[in-house]
Amino acid sequence: MKTSSQLSPSNSFKSLPRATTSSFLRRLKLIFRPIDYLEDYGKKFGDFIVLGNSETPFVYVNHPEAIQQIFTAKPEVFETGRGNGILRYLLGENSILLLDGVSHRQQRKLLMPPFHGERLQTYSNVIYQITQEILQEWKIGQSLLIRSEMQKITLRVILQVVFGLEKGKRYDELQKLLTILLDSISSPLSSSLLFFSFLQKDLGKWSPWGRFLHLKSQVDQLLIAEIEERRSTGNLSGEDILTLLMCATDEAGEPMTVAQLKYQLMTLLVAGHETTASALTWAIYWIHYQQNIEEKLRLDLPKLDNNKFLEQVTNLPYLEAICQETLRIYPITLSTFPRILKEPLEIMGYEFPAKTVLMPCVYLVHHREDIYPQSYQFKPERFLEKQFSPYEYLPFGGGNRYCIGNGLAMLEMKIVLATILSQLKLKLINPRPLKPIRRGLTVAPPTNLKIKIVS
Numbered sequence: 001m002k003t004s005s006q007l008s009p010s011n012s013f014k015s016l017p018r019a020t021t022s023s024f025l026r027r028l029k030l031i032f033r034p035i036d037y038l039e040d041y042g043k044k045f046g047d048f049i050v051l052g053n054s055e056t057p058f059v060y061v062n063h064p065e066a067i068q069q070i071f072t073a074k075p076e077v078f079e080t081g082r083g084n085g086i087l088r089y090l091l092g093e094n095s096i097l098l099l100d101g102v103s104h105r106q107q108r109k110l111l112m113p114p115f116h117g118e119r120l121q122t123y124s125n126v127i128y129q130i131t132q133e134i135l136q137e138w139k140i141g142q143s144l145l146i147r148s149e150m151q152k153i154t155l156r157v158i159l160q161v162v163f164g165l166e167k168g169k170r171y172d173e174l175q176k177l178l179t180i181l182l183d184s185i186s187s188p189l190s191s192s193l194l195f196f197s198f199l200q201k202d203l204g205k206w207s208p209w210g211r212f213l214h215l216k217s218q219v220d221q222l223l224i225a226e227i228e229e230r231r232s233t234g235n236l237s238g239e240d241i242l243t244l245l246m247c248a249t250d251e252a253g254e255p256m257t258v259a260q261l262k263y264q265l266m267t268l269l270v271a272g273h274e275t276t277a278s279a280l281t282w283a284i285y286w287i288h289y290q291q292n293i294e295e296k297l298r299l300d301l302p303k304l305d306n307n308k309f310l311e312q313v314t315n316l317p318y319l320e321a322i323c324q325e326t327l328r329i330y331p332i333t334l335s336t337f338p339r340i341l342k343e344p345l346e347i348m349g350y351e352f353p354a355k356t357v358l359m360p361c362v363y364l365v366h367h368r369e370d371i372y373p374q375s376y377q378f379k380p381e382r383f384l385e386k387q388f389s390p391y392e393y394l395p396f397g398g399g400n401r402y403c404i405g406n407g408l409a410m411l412e413m414k415i416v417l418a419t420i421l422s423q424l425k426l427k428l429i430n431p432r433p434l435k436p437i438r439r440g441l442t443v444a445p446p447t448n449l450k451i452k453i454v455s
């Protein structure tokens with residue numbers, strides 16, 4: 001990767017065609033028709049979609065080579081935290097998503113260990129037990145909204161894995177309030193609150209923004225109460241992530257403050273359950289929408305040994321391929337976090353100036369016909385036949401911002417799917433082709449998607 005001082009003559013990005021639609025209209029389309037928005041631009045502009053003015057261009061990047069150059073550039077070349085400013089009100093200004101430089105690196109170092117290696121495997125049993133708990137509530141013949149069921153599972157998993165919270169008043173309250181808080185900004189219309197700052201007016205609890213802020217402060221209070229209670233009782237013997245974070249120290253030997261803990265907990269709660277719930281909903285949809293997928297997957301399930309169920313489900317190649325294809329065809333985030341250039345950078349022969357906002361576009365890369373032939377078809381086999389590079393397959397982003405929870409999300413998907421399918425037979429009500437719709441800053445299956453429990 002070359003920076004401008006070492007560049008051989010390159011083309012200015014200005015030689016690339018540029019979209020001229022007004023920023024307001026673009027945002028409206030991004031909110032209400034996100035997939036058409038990207039596909040229309042992708043068809044028209046190809047590998048680089050240049051938007052905005054020439055001083056501060058905003059560029060979707062859809063070529064794996066360009067994405068490789070971005071993911072492998074020195075992290076100091078970019079500011080990412082500032083680009084995530086839209087999340088400030090939800091996660092708090094010191095959430096890892098809003099940090100850069102040394103503080104980002106330090107928080108990442110503290111947050112990564114609980115999500116990796118042997119530690120990760122210890123969550124398998126929690127995921128399995130919670131799925132069983134939800135399945136106990138399901139009755140044969142009943143129709144269910146898949147998303148809300150999946151969200152119950154993923155929220156309970158994250159509450160237990162992150163807080164080690166056993167059922168009780170605070171657990172119930174957090175579960176209820178987080179669901180209401182995230183629902184308050186999830187429909188395409190209410191998501192506009194996040195995209196347009198002029199809508200962010202606190203006109204009291206009954207106004208949309210006022211309600212959001214009120215709910216957020218209630219969640220904050222619960223988080224702080226939990227942290228302070230642990231501190232005061234000295235109860236730091238649990239195996240949950242909050243305990244690990246409370247015991248961890250940075251390079252200077254300093255523990256995290258209550259405020260830092262609160263920001264990171266909120267981040268893990270939000271980033272960790274909505275995304276996985278959407279992925280699971282899609283997976284259930286695809287498995288039942290295309291009958292051959294269910295049949296093929298079911299061939300593997302009876303072979304599972306009860307005593308080694310959790311170990312074996314995480315090693316089923318076809319199940320893994322279903323999860324990968326689910327996250328390919330309709331990735332949960334259409335692009336990675338924005339990378340704002342602090343200095344000029346050459347990418348595939350084009351020089352982009354400082355202040356350019358670069359957005360590796362997960363959705364458009366995942367639909368490149370040269371990498372994924374018949375990209376609109378759900379074909380898990382492609383992941384059994386070929387290994388894709390991290391610049392061709394990037395549902396969890398990449399580089400120094402690569403998703404911390406990718407291992408937990410994949411583990412959860414596999415265990416939940418295998419547990420449900422090995423006990424029940426489901427059927428989609430009104431099977432039909434679907435496209436993702438906006439859900440806050442992500443995209444997701446429609447919330448009214450239903451299944452029937454057949455047997």
Ligand code: HEM
Nearest residue numbers: 271272275276279332336337396397398401403404405409
């Ligand atoms: C299917 C589920 C998930 C998807 C699709 C997903 C996707 C992503 C993506 C695309 C990024 C941005 C990466 C970039 O800009 O290069 C990200 C970052 C992040 N994710 Fe996830 N994620 C998922 C689950 C989780 C879970 C379960 C957790 C934790 C409990 C989590 C925690 C995070 C955090 C903390 C970051 C910020 C990393 C940083 O700024 O350094 N995610 N995720």
